[in-house]
Amino acid sequence: MKHILKLFVVVFSIVTTATFAQPEEKVQKGNENFDQFAYIDSREIYLKVIEKGFQSADIYQRLGDSYYYNADLNNASKWYGLLIDTYGDEVDTEYYFRYAQSLKSLEQYDAADKIMDKFYGLKSEDDRALFFQEERNYLNLIDLQSGRFVLSDIGINSENSDFAPSFYLGNLVFASNRERRSVSKRIHVWNNQPFLDLYMSGSNTSTDIGKLSKILNSKYHESTAVFSKDGTVVYFTRNNYTRDNYQEDENGVNLLKLYRSKKVEGEWTEAEELPFNSNEYSVAHPALSPDELTLYFASDMPGSEGLSDLFKVEIQGDGSFGPPISLGDIINTEGRETFPFIASNGDLYFSSDGHQGLGGLDVFVSEQRKDGTYGEGYNIGEPVNSSVDDFTFIINPTSGLGYFASNRDGGIGGDDIYSFRQIEEPIKSCIQNIEGTVRNKETDQILSNARVLLLDDENNIVSETKSAGDGSFSFKEVYCNNTYALRGSKNNFDPDETSFVTSDEFSVDLSKTLYLTPKTAIAIGTDLNKILDLNPIYFDLDKSYIRPDAELELQKVIAFMQEYTSVKIDVRSHTDSRNSHAYNLKLSQRRNVSTLKYIIEEGGISASRLIGSGFGETQLVNACADGIECSEEMHQLNRRSEFIIIEN
Numbered sequence: 001m002k003h004i005l006k007l008f009v010v011v012f013s014i015v016t017t018a019t020f021a022q023p024e025e026k027v028q029k030g031n032e033n034f035d036q037f038a039y040i041d042s043r044e045i046y047l048k049v050i051e052k053g054f055q056s057a058d059i060y061q062r063l064g065d066s067y068y069y070n071a072d073l074n075n076a077s078k079w080y081g082l083l084i085d086t087y088g089d090e091v092d093t094e095y096y097f098r099y100a101q102s103l104k105s106l107e108q109y110d111a112a113d114k115i116m117d118k119f120y121g122l123k124s125e126d127d128r129a130l131f132f133q134e135e136r137n138y139l140n141l142i143d144l145q146s147g148r149f150v151l152s153d154i155g156i157n158s159e160n161s162d163f164a165p166s167f168y169l170g171n172l173v174f175a176s177n178r179e180r181r182s183v184s185k186r187i188h189v190w191n192n193q194p195f196l197d198l199y200m201s202g203s204n205t206s207t208d209i210g211k212l213s214k215i216l217n218s219k220y221h222e223s224t225a226v227f228s229k230d231g232t233v234v235y236f237t238r239n240n241y242t243r244d245n246y247q248e249d250e251n252g253v254n255l256l257k258l259y260r261s262k263k264v265e266g267e268w269t270e271a272e273e274l275p276f277n278s279n280e281y282s283v284a285h286p287a288l289s290p291d292e293l294t295l296y297f298a299s300d301m302p303g304s305e306g307l308s309d310l311f312k313v314e315i316q317g318d319g320s321f322g323p324p325i326s327l328g329d330i331i332n333t334e335g336r337e338t339f340p341f342i343a344s345n346g347d348l349y350f351s352s353d354g355h356q357g358l359g360g361l362d363v364f365v366s367e368q369r370k371d372g373t374y375g376e377g378y379n380i381g382e383p384v385n386s387s388v389d390d391f392t393f394i395i396n397p398t399s400g401l402g403y404f405a406s407n408r409d410g411g412i413g414g415d416d417i418y419s420f421r422q423i424e425e426p427i428k429s430c431i432q433n434i435e436g437t438v439r440n441k442e443t444d445q446i447l448s449n450a451r452v453l454l455l456d457d458e459n460n461i462v463s464e465t466k467s468a469g470d471g472s473f474s475f476k477e478v479y480c481n482n483t484y485a486l487r488g489s490k491n492n493f494d495p496d497e498t499s500f501v502t503s504d505e506f507s508v509d510l511s512k513t514l515y516l517t518p519k520t521a522i523a524i525g526t527d528l529n530k531i532l533d534l535n536p537i538y539f540d541l542d543k544s545y546i547r548p549d550a551e552l553e554l555q556k557v558i559a560f561m562q563e564y565t566s567v568k569i570d571v572r573s574h575t576d577s578r579n580s581h582a583y584n585l586k587l588s589q590r591r592n593v594s595t596l597k598y599i600i601e602e603g604g605i606s607a608s609r610l611i612g613s614g615f616g617e618t619q620l621v622n623a624c625a626d627g628i629e630c631s632e633e634m635h636q637l638n639r640r641s642e643f644i645i646i647e648n
Contacts, residue, residue, distance in 0.1 A: 042066055057087040061095060068098055071389055071407050071414075073360065077102035084115075093122045097335070104359030105387045109139060112359075127305065127333040128354045134504075138356035138379075144506050145381030148424040154403065154417050156201050156209055160194065161415040163405030164224040164285075164339075164392045169231040172201045172403065173212055174417060175223035196221045198236065215268045216261060224285040224339070224392065228292055232263045235286035235295060238271070240279060256282040258297060276313060276324050287340040295321070296348075298338040306334040306354060331366060331374055339391045344398065347428065348374050351391040355379065359387035363404060367428040380426045389415075395422065430480035432502050433509045438467040438488050441496070441515035446471025450490040450516065457483040480504050488514035491565040519564065521648055528569070528643035532556050537595070537641045542579070544590035546598050554595070557643055558603030568647035571595050571612035576635040577625050581616060588614030595641050611646070 043066040046059050064079035080099035084091055096119040103112035113132075120129040135141065156162065158178035165174045177194040198212040211217055212225075220239035227234050240257050255278075259271035277283050278301065287296040296312045301324065309332040314322035327348075331337060335354025338361070342348055346368040351361040355377055362385040364377035384390055386408045395402030400422035407415045438450040450467040454475050462484070467473045478484060480502050489495040493516035502510070528534060534557070537550045546554065561567060573592035575584040592612040599605050617625075620638050624630035 055086075057083060057090055060086070061092075064095070064098070064102075068102065071360070073102040073105035073388070077106060077108075093119060093126075096122065097126075097128060101353055101359060104357070107359070107387050127329060128335055131333070131354070131356050135356045141506055142356075142358065142379050142381050142385070145379060145427050146383070148381065148426050149384050149420040149422050151383050151418050151420050154419045157412040157416040159413045161196070161413055162417050163415040165394055165403035165405070165417050166225050166227065167394065167396070168200065168225075168227045173225050173227070174199055174201070175225075178413075195219065196223045198222045198225055213268045216271060221256075226286045226288050228288070234261050234263075234268070235259070235274075235288070236261075236271075237284040237286070240277075255279070256284040258283050258286055275321060282308075285339050287342050289342050290344050290346060296327075296340040296342060298340065299324070305329060305332040307336045308338050310337050310340050310350060327374060330376055336361065339393070341392075341394050343395055347397070348377075349380075349393045349395065350377065351389075351393070352377065358382070358385050360389040360407075361391045363390050363393045365426050365428055375429065378427055378429070384420065427506065429477075430504065430506055431477045432480060432505070432507065434475040434478055434486070434512055435509050436473050436486065436512035436514065437471045438473065438490070438514045438516060439471060440493075441517045447490055447493070447516060450488050450493075450514070452514065453487040453489075454478070455485040455487060459485070478502055478510070480506070486512055486514060488516055490516055491563070492519050493517060494519055522564070522567070522645055524645055524648060526645045528557060528560060528645070532560060534643075536637070538636055539591055539639045541639075542587065544587060544594050546594055551598070554598055554602070558599055558605060561599070561603065561605050561609065564648070566648060567645060568609045568611075570644040570646045571599075571610060572619075572642040572644060573612065573614045574619055574638055574640050574642075575614075575617050576638040577617045577620060577628075578635065581618075585614060585616035585618075588616045590614070591641070 043063060046063045046066070049059065050063075060079050060083035064076050064083060067073070067076035067079065077099065080095055080102055083095060084099055096115055100112040100115040100119060103109075103115065113136075116129070116132045119126070120133055123129055124133075132138075156172075156174070158176060160177045162174055162176045162178065165172055167173075175196045176199050177196045178199075179194065179197070197217040199209055200212045202208045216222060216234070216236065218238060221237070223237050225234050225236035236259055237256055238259050240255050257277040258274045260274060261268045261271040263269070274283070281299060281301045283297055283299045283301065285298045288294070289296070293315050294312050295315055296310060298308045299311055300308050301311070303326060305326075310327040311324045312327065313324050316322065326332060327337075331348075331350070333352065333354025335352060337350055337352045337354060339351045340348060341350070348366040348368065349363060350366070351363055353361050355362070355364055357364075357379055363380050365380050366374040366377045369375055379385060380393075384393065384404055386406060388406065388408050390404060390406045390408075393402065393404040401419070402422070403417055403419050405415050405417050434454070436452070438447040438452065439445065440447055446467075448467055448469045448471055450471075450473075451464065452467060452473045453464045454462045456462050463475055465473050465475070467488075481504050483499065483501050485497055485499040487495060487497040496514045496516050498512065498514065500510070500512070522531065529536075534553045535549070537553050538547065539545075539550075540547065557569075561569065571592060573588045573595060575588045575591070577584070579587070592614045596607075596610055596612045599610060600607050617638065621640070622630070622634055622637060624634050624638060
């Protein structure tokens with residue numbers, strides 16, 4: 001990518017040359033050109049000075065930068081290498097990063113990784129260094145992601161630069177400097193190229209291309225446009241040039257701003273600059289959310305983490321804007337994050353050299369979270385990404401068709417637009433798969449139809465399934481670097497649970513086995529009061545309703561029957577001896593009905609698994625029969641229920 005828009009700094013001039021007698025004077029002139037971003041002019045001066053045997057860390061830095069900023073990373077790596085080899089301890093750590101990026105562009109990844117190791121040692125708190133340390137296998141991850149797009153020629157590229165495609169009512173709008181302006185004959189001293197205008201291709205062929213609008217295009221740079229769905233509003237990037245008023249920052253540099261224009265009666269209105277622009281920093285490269293209520297952009301405004309960060313602002317109902325909000329350090333690094341695009345499904349695509357890539361700017365995708373923020377960015381791999389700059393990616397997720405720009409070899413001009421077709425959804429999160437089996441712990445036989453739960457670290461159910469006929473089960477898309485538990489259960493078996501932590505490896509299959517222990521058979525005739533250690537289920541005198549203290553005990557019976565699904569129980573209800581035999585028999589029957597009803601209705605237990613009878617005072621547990629004086633506590637012992645297993 002050989003134009004200013006990567007770094008948000010814009011100047012213009014007529015190309016001039018000069019010669020000086022002394023190396024010091026030449027260096028001074030070279031520095032002046034460099035500081036005005038006239039890299040072509042400064043480069044020639046530095047090279048002549050070096051030929052005469054004059055060298056310094058500053059010259060090597062600036063010479064390397066003059067190539068780096070014009071995407072000639074082969075020559076940039078040469079001078080950065082000399083800089084670090086000659087002046088290692090004196091060199092600003094940023095040049096280690098630029099040297100590594102330059103080596104990547106030459107596909108010298110092992111050498112680049114060694115330089116990044118040094119960069120990490122010098123600046124371990126830098127996000128770019130941390131990403132490198134955490135993703136040492138980044139080439140494997142990129143390889144895993146690769147092959148999900150098929151590229152094709154678009155047929156609209158020129159011998160100069162063409163980039164920043166955008167969708168516009170079935171047409172393609174893009175930025176290009178294909179036409180040198182005949183009136184001013186201005187060229188950009190950064191790279192000796194004409195200024196950029198917005199063009200439109202109606203049918204994506206080179207014979208159907210024209211400038212978008214004389215009103216929108218000025219005599220300076222216009223690029224990176226985004227349109228509302230109805231085509232009546234456009235946001236775009238331009239030099240700080242409003243109503244013929246050209247402005248510079250305090251260093252004499254003309255920066256970039258965002259502008260908005262509306263179409264009225266078929267004509268674009270004069271563009272208005274957005275209120276969060278500034279003469280002291282750049283704001284550029286707009287993108288709209290699917291609901292068109294949020295505008296995303298790139299900027300180096302105060303508070304940015306690096307050379308450029310991604311921000312967003314709310315678009316109010318009256319057309320005003322909220323304050324700029326950074327997308328945060330998950331997205332932004334100390335490097336360059338730029339050229340955002342929000343797909344109709346909410347996915348964020350952007351270009352970055354701060355995240356791990358193949359060299360230069362790579363395209364990354366980030367999935368929108370439920371709270372509206374964006375998660376980790378994932379390199380979308382080859383063939384979209386390459387060892388050079390790849391940027392201004394746009395896609396229609398429904399059709400899978402889209403466009404991006406690159407300055408890779410084999411193109412027609414400096415930057416070229418490529419079309420693509422997505423053949424497979426990109427990875428947007430680090431996920432793994434669980435493949436498991438449920439077995440009988442005592443016999444090792446497979447167990448089918450077992451319930452298997454996947455739980456998170458707070459014991460919440462993430463997903464559940466049943467084991468198949470061969471005992472197998474699976475869970476897809478389990479997130480990396482997370483704590484989970486698997487819990488298996490089956491009727492007449494004790495459950496099993498195992499906890500584990502997923503690794504940071506992409507798309508691996510985790511093998512897990514759950515072993516369920518058969519429950520010990522419970523003898524027929526056993527009273528659940530004994531094995532469940534039930535407190536006596538009492539009834540108030542002459543009453544048949546279920547008391548609160550009895551409910552707790554009945555819930556234990558219900559839980560047992562839910563776990564042992566083949567067990568059948570005989571519920572036996574008893575009274576004390578007070579009142580007549582006939583009355584007590586009827587009272588015990590009512591108590592028995594209340595007990596059975598509670599178990600069936602509150603526990604969901606089938607009525608076929610329960611029988612019951614009332615025995616009145618015929619089966620007293622003590623001597624408190626008719627005519628025997630007993631305490632209330634002694635009588636209450638006879639007002640009870642029994643739960644006898646009759647089938648298991």
